[in-house]
Amino acid sequence: MALSSVLQSESADFSFNNDRSFSFGCRFGQTNLGFGAAPGDRLNFAIKASLGPDDKDGPERKIEFLHGTTTLAFKCWINFSVAERNHQRTASKATNFSSQEQLALLNQPAIPFVIIPQFQHGVIVAVDSRATAGAYIASQTVKKVIEINPYLLGTMAGGAADCSFWERLLARQCRVYELRNKERISVAAASKLLANMVYQYKGMGLSMGTMVCGWDKRGPGLYYVDSEGNRVCGDLFAVGSGSMYAYGVVDSGLRQDLSVEEACELGRRAIYQATYRDAYSGGQVNLYHVHSEGWTRVSQEDVLKLHHQYQEPKK
Amino acid sequence: MAMSYDRAITVFSPDGHLFQVEYAQEAVKKGSTAVGVRGKNVVVLGVEKKTVAKLQDDRTVRKICALDDNVFMAFAGLTADARIVVNRARVECQSHRLTVEDPVTVEYITRFISSIKQRYTQSSGRRPFGISSLIVGFDFDGTPHLYQTDPSGTYHAWKANAIGRSAKTVREFLEKNYKEEHMESDTDTIKLAIRALLEVVQSGGKNIELAIMKRDESMKILVQEEIEEYVTAIEKEKEEAEKQKKKT
Numbered sequence: 001m002a003l004s005s006v007l008q009s010e011s012a013d014f015s016f017n018n019d020r021s022f023s024f025g026c027r028f029g030q031t032n033l034g035f036g037a038a039p040g041d042r043l044n045f046a047i048k049a050s051l052g053p054d055d056k057d058g059p060e061r062k063i064e065f066l067h068g069t070t071t072l073a074f075k076c077w078i079n080f081s082v083a084e085r086n087h088q089r090t091a092s093k094a095t096n097f098s099s100q101e102q103l104a105l106l107n108q109p110a111i112p113f114v115i116i117p118q119f120q121h122g123v124i125v126a127v128d129s130r131a132t133a134g135a136y137i138a139s140q141t142v143k144k145v146i147e148i149n150p151y152l153l154g155t156m157a158g159g160a161a162d163c164s165f166w167e168r169l170l171a172r173q174c175r176v177y178e179l180r181n182k183e184r185i186s187v188a189a190a191s192k193l194l195a196n197m198v199y200q201y202k203g204m205g206l207s208m209g210t211m212v213c214g215w216d217k218r219g220p221g222l223y224y225v226d227s228e229g230n231r232v233c234g235d236l237f238a239v240g241s242g243s244m245y246a247y248g249v250v251d252s253g254l255r256q257d258l259s260v261e262e263a264c265e266l267g268r269r270a271i272y273q274a275t276y277r278d279a280y281s282g283g284q285v286n287l288y289h290v291h292s293e294g295w296t297r298v299s300q301e302d303v304l305k306l307h308h309q310y311q312e313p314k315k
Numbered sequence: 316m317a318m319s320y321d322r323a324i325t326v327f328s329p330d331g332h333l334f335q336v337e338y339a340q341e342a343v344k345k346g347s348t349a350v351g352v353r354g355k356n357v358v359v360l361g362v363e364k365k366t367v368a369k370l371q372d373d374r375t376v377r378k379i380c381a382l383d384d385n386v387f388m389a390f391a392g393l394t395a396d397a398r399i400v401v402n403r404a405r406v407e408c409q410s411h412r413l414t415v416e417d418p419v420t421v422e423y424i425t426r427f428i429s430s431i432k433q434r435y436t437q438s439s440g441r442r443p444f445g446i447s448s449l450i451v452g453f454d455f456d457g458t459p460h461l462y463q464t465d466p467s468g469t470y471h472a473w474k475a476n477a478i479g480r481s482a483k484t485v486r487e488f489l490e491k492n493y494k495e496e497h498m499e500s501d502t503d504t505i506k507l508a509i510r511a512l513l514e515v516v517q518s519g520g521k522n523i524e525l526a527i528m529k530r531d532e533s534m535k536i537l538v539q540e541e542i543e544e545y546v547t548a549i550e551k552e553k554e555e556a557e558k559q560k561k562k563t
Binding site: 181186188189192193217 | 414415416417420423456
C-alpha cells in the first residue's frame with residue numbers, strides 16, 4: 001500500500017511484514033489479532049517519538065487514531081405537538097403555540113380536548129472524515145459512520161479495521177436475532193453483543209471506540225462501546241481528539257426544544273469547530289439522523305465550505 | 316420387529332418412527348394431569364396433586380415452577396427430568412436478561428426448552444426427556460401466551476390445553492367449554508381451569524394445585540382455602556344449571 005511505503009521512509013518504524021492491512025492511525029506494540037490472523041499479518045509500526053518513556057496515558061496511548069477523529073452523537077427532543085381528538089384541526093408544533101392560545105383551547109368546555117404529547121426523540125450523529133498517521137493526512141474522505149442495518153448506526157474511532165470488522169459482525173448477529181425472534185433487536189442488546197464480542201479480546205490490542213445509535217421500541221438508544229470493555233448508555237457522547245471542542249459547542253447549544261434542523265445544525269457546527277481547532281480532524285462533516293423509521297443521511301458538507309458560511313457574517 | 320429399533324435413540328424405524336421418543340410420550344401419559352388456560356389478563360396453570368403420604372411434607376412436591384418473574388411452567392411425566400429442564404430454563408432466562416437487557420418472551424424460552432429436548436432425541440447415549448410441559452406467561456409488551464412442549468422437541472401455542480393422564484378427556488372438556496368472552500374475566504378463566512381438573516381428579520379441591528399470574532404481577536400459587544372457594548362456587552353454579560334444566 002502506498003501509505004505504508006511512504007511511512008516507511010519517514011518517522012514510522014516497522015518490524016514485520018507491513019504490506020497487509022493498515023489502520024488509520026499509528027499503533028505500537030500490537031500483538032496477535034486474535035482469531036484468523038496469520039503470523040505474517042502482524043503489523044507493527046510506531047512513531048519514533050512514542051518509543052520514549054512516554055507512558056502517561058497508559059493503554060490510551062496505543063489508540064493513536066483517537067487523536068485523529070471527532071465523532072459526536074446526541075439524543076435530541078423534538079418539540080411536542082398538541083392534538084384535538086374530535087376536531088379536524090391538525091397538530092401544530094409547540095413552537096408556534098403561544099401560551100394564550102393554549103389557554104384558550106383549554107377554556108372551551110364544549111370541545112373534548114386531549115393533549116397527546118408526541119415526544120419524537122431522535123439521535124443526531126455527526127462525524128468528521130479525516131484519517132491521519134502522525135502528521136500525515138492519510139485521507140479526507142473516510143466514512144466514519146457504519147450502517148449496521150436500516151435502523152442502527154455505528155461510529156468509528158480507533159482502528160478502522162477493528163471498527164468495521166466488528167460492526168459488520170454485529171450486523172450479522174443482529175440479523176440472525178431478527179430472524180430467530182421475529183422482531184428487531186434493541187439498541188441495548190446490540191451494543192451488549194458488541195461489547196461482549198470485543199471483551200473476549202481485551203488486552204490483545206484491539207482498538208475501537210464506537211457509538212451504537214438506533215431506534216427501538218423503547219425509543220432512541222445511544223451507547224458508547226469500546227475495546228476496553230466499556231459500555232455506557234447516555235444522551236450525549238463525543239469521541240476523539242476533537243471531542244473537547246465538540247463538547248463545548250454542543251453543551252452550550254443543546255436545549256430541550258430543538259427542532260430537527262436546529263439539532264442537525266448544532267451537530268454540524270460542533271464538528272466544524274472541532275475541525276477548526278484540532279489538527280487531526282477535518283475533511284467533511286457527515287450528518288445522520290436516527291428516528292423512528294430508521295436512519296437518514298442528512299448531509300455531507302466540506303469543512304471549508306462551512307468555514308466560509310460561518311465566518312462570512314462576521315465580516 | 317420393533318424391538319431392534321428402540322435400542323438406540325438415534326435410529327429411525329423403517330416406517331419413520333423414533334421409538335424412544337414415542338415411549339417417552341407414553342411416560343408422559345402416565346404422569347399426573349396438568350391443565351393450562353390463557354385468559355386475556357390472567358394465565359392459569361393447574362395440576363393434579365397426588366395424595367401425599369401422612370408423614371410426607373407436601374411442600375416439597377411442587378409441580379408448578381417459576382422460570383422468571385413473567386413466565387412459569389407445569390409439567391407431566393418424570394419429575395426428575397423436569398427438574399433438569401427447569402434448571403436450564405431458569406439459567407437461560409437470566410442469561411437472556413444479561414445479554415439482551417430484556418426479560419424473555421414466552422416464545423423464546425419455549426423455543427429454548429424445545430431445542431434442549433430435541434437435542435436429546437438426536438445424540439447417542441442419551442434418552443429423551445420424559446416430560447411434556449405447559450409454559451405460560453406474559454411478554455414484555457403484555458400479551459399472554461400458553462405453549463405446550465413434548466418430548467420430541469416440538470412446541471405449539473394453545474388457548475387452553477391439558478397434558479398427562481386423561482389429557483384427552485380434559486381437552487375435550489375445554490373445547491366444549493372454552494368461550495372467548497369468558498376469558499375477559501379473571502375469575503371465569505380460573506374457574507374453567509378448575510372445572511377442567513375436577514373432571515378427572517379424584518376427590519375435589521383437595522387434590523388440585525393452582526397457580527395464576529396476572530399481567531405485571533408475579534406468579535401466585537393459590538392456597539387451599541382459595542381453591543375451596545372456587546370449588547364451592549363452581550358446585551353452586553352446577554346445581555343452578557341442573558335446576559334450570561329440570562325446570563325446562
